[in-house]
Amino acid sequence: MRTLIIVPTHNEAANISEILERIREHVPDADVLVIDDRSTDDTRRIVHERADTDSHLRIVEREVKRGLGDAYLHAFRIGLDEGYDALVEIDADLSHDPAVLPTMLSLAEHGIALVIGSRYIPGGSVIGWPRRRTWLSRWGNRYAGFVLGLALNDATAGYRVYRADTLRRIGLEGVRADGYGFQIEMTYRTVRAGLGVVEVPIAFRDRVAGTSKMHRGIVLEAFRLVTLWGLSDLVTLRRVRRTYRSLPTSIDAPEP
């Protein structure tokens, strides 16, 4: 499987070297694309230096900070145009351990449309977050799962493998959310298309270096959009029809 690992960055100079090294250690054959939005620290210089000796590493530099969702959409389009089979999302801040990637990629290779590195299934964990943040993330996920009928535990997770055919099937047009909302929107599209999603347990570690780029607006956007999509499912009976379609189409009746 030709794999493109996408690493979004905005001022991640303190983490970028280590994450790139660890990715190389665990997935030596994959291509890596750093998509940087207007970093003002040394992030770009560090990536350029490494790219000089690593032909499988490159950087896309954008001069406007357009948000995580927009950065991933940009990188997905590049990956699809270039014919990759699998596209990986991983944060630059070392919260996601690249050691799990071979397992996730092998599931994708075996046909799983979307593989999610999940904090909230048995074996998964969150290390270093204050209790309030874990609570918000956990209940936010429960809310999204319930309202949208996702049957998943970690739809906001940012550690994922998409098969390229999944992205082609669900389409990237009209995806409008950023941050957590973006992850939920892409998951929702995948589930709605009837494609298989599998969660793999991960130990998520809070960032040790650098500063967070998430803010309250992103949480509120996710909440607002999830509620809107849920209501629209309700009004259009879309979810009811989806459940109905997934039922067995014929039941063998006993011969009279």
Ligand SMILES: Nc1nc2c(ncn2[C@@H]2O[C@H](COP(=O)(O)OP(=O)(O)OP(=O)(O)O)[C@@H](O)[C@H]2O)c(=O)[nH]1
């Ligand atoms: N290209 C790009 N990358 C971004 C943008 N915002 C955040 N990122 C990167 O996306 C990843 C996730 O962002 P984080 O700030 O770590 O968000 P988080 O993991 O939800 O929260 P913390 O770990 O607490 O910071 C990191 O690698 C960031 O550098 C953006 O606007 N553009």
Ligand SMILES: [Mg+2]
């Ligand atoms: Mg982070």
